[in-house]
Amino acid sequence: MTDLWRRLCPWSLGLVGRIGLLVLGAVVITQAISVALFFFEGNSSLMVVRGARPIAEQIAALYRRLDALPAADRPDAIRLASTPLLGLEWPAPRPDVDVENDGRYAPELRDLVHADLGDPLRTIAVEPIANAGYEVHASAVLHSAEVRVFRGPKIKVSMPLSDGTWLAFYAPDWIPPRFPLLEFLPRVLLLCAIIVVLFLWIAKQFTSPIVRLAMAAERLGLDGREPPLVERGAPEVRAATRAFNEMRHRLKRLIADRTQMLAAISHDLRTPLTRLRLRAEFVEDPQLQEKMLADLAEMEAMVASTLAFAKNDVQSEPREPIDLAALLQSLSEDMTDCGQAVSYDGPAHATVQARPVALRRSLMNLLNNAVNYGRAARVRLAEAAGDAVVEIDDDGPGIPPEEQEEVFSPYYRLERSRNRETGGTGLGLSIARGIIRAEGGDIELANRPEGGLRVRVTLPK
Secondary structure (H helix, E strand, O other), X not given: OHHHHHHHOHHHOOHHHHHHHHHHHHHHHHHHHHHHHHHHHHOHHHHHHHHHHHHHHHHHHHHHHHHHOOHHHHHHHHHHHOEOOEEEEEEEOOOOHHHHHOOOOHHHHHHHHHHHHOOOOOOOEEEEEXXXXXXXXXXXXXXXXXXXXXXXXXXXXXXXOOOOOXXXXXXXXXXXXXXXXXXXXXXXHHHHHHHHHHHHHHHHHHHHHHHHHHHHHHHHOOOOOOOOOOOOOOHHHHHHHHHHHHHHHHHHHHHHHHHHHHHHHHHHHHHHHHHHHHHHOOOOOHHHHHHHHHHHHHHHHHHHHHHHHHHOHHHHOOOEEEEHHHHHHHHHHXXXXXXXXXXXXXXXXXXXXXXXHHHHHHHHHHHXXXXXXXXXXXXXXXXXXXXXXXXXXXXXXXXXXXXXXHHHOOOOOOOOOOOHHHOOOOOHHHHHHHHHHHOOOEEEEEEOOOOOEEEEEEEEO
């Protein structure tokens, strides 16, 4: 029984089944509204005829009976004929002539009475009365201990008898309004509001798993320690979530395997490099020995940089609030103390969410590049579109526009200014951009019109 209920339950259906159920419900509700509108608006004349016929038949029957009675017998007949829903008054005051055309549905009721009487020329006046209840003539309650009357809106139908006196009938105003849609419109609007709210809630239930999946995919590049997604929702969504979790697991394993492999290679290379360094010490030619030691030092630096680039400890460091302004000021002061031309311009405090060690390493790489290849570094911090923007200007030769994207590639060097003699391995910008992008930001390069390079770092706050 439980399995059957799970198969038949709407929430166990797939997306196609749920959408089909939603469309079916919308069609049913729309048809119900259409029928209601047809019933209250398009078929109002039929409702008038159906509602007026019983009253018209009673009025015609009582009129014939009372008209045939002598005047002395009419009070007793009126007392017996009066009911809470149909009161009688005799003799009644003569109505105004204009009353014949008054009332919202006077023609329909008058035609029905004419038809029942078989006298289309009989004068019939229909008059709406808005006071709460009606008062009957004294003759109507003669010999009667109590006459119950209808309280509420009513209509008065007046007709002359054969002896010239007038007979009045009081009945509830059962007739619907001329424009029933105006009274029905608030209910229609309320129903539409309920439908809209229900549809939005159902649509949110449909899309929330997809939104969660999209947010998890975005966080995957920012924080590899996010727990796997809970598999819930429609079968298709659960399948997509399962595939995403498997992909996430494979990516983490791939990165870990690559890091472990490069760490092993780095460890294995250090042993022969150490042996070569020891053997280079026994070389008698000083110039040859110096070149050999320089090559070995460069190889060791490349191995260390490659390992750092591959490992990139961003994933293992937690994100936390960082005062970016204080960090930039600290870096600028430290480099100034070392005799380098570095200045800071910006607010005293600006907080961002990032990984402290990784962010410091990235900014330090950029500042070192500016000082080493541009002779100075001018740092500015500002806010734009809710992001923290760091601009680092130098006084170097700049970078050709066609190479400004290539310099972020691993081991890419500019032949004119950024060569191996400066000690660079071509990984500094790659590491810096990898860290910044892992924080949800980016790095862009541009040549300044007055000369020099501008590095623009954008970080989400």
